[in-house]
Amino acid sequence: MAYVVTEPCVNCKYTNCAAVCPVDAFREGPNFLTIDPLECIDCDACVSECPVEAIYPDDEVPEEWEHYIELNERLAEKWEDRIINETFDALPEADEWAEKENKLEFIKEDWD
Secondary structure (H helix, E strand, O other): OOEEEOHHHOOOOOOHHHHHOOOOOEEEOOOOEEEOOOOOOOOOOOHHHOOOOOEEEOOOOOHHHOHHHHHHHHHHHHOOOOEOOOOOOOOOOHHHHOOOOOOHHHOOOOOO
């Protein structure tokens, strides 16, 4: 089992979760974070640190976000050299995006 970052993180990118990860399992994208399932040790430390409640164990991801399990795996591999393990400012409009739904189409996979 690994933890998965889901939709509430899109266009928010709070990094409190990454800072507490003891094994540097978080990967950073332009407007989203992922957890590398091969690095995650299921410690649960990140869950309570996420202010938008975007992180779930892979077997408890809400049904409407189950596609984020594969997405985390794929993007963690794509962003393998973008380890994030400290706290940075959230994206400028994070508070506005925090409550929005259906944000999958807004994920930026490539750094410009």
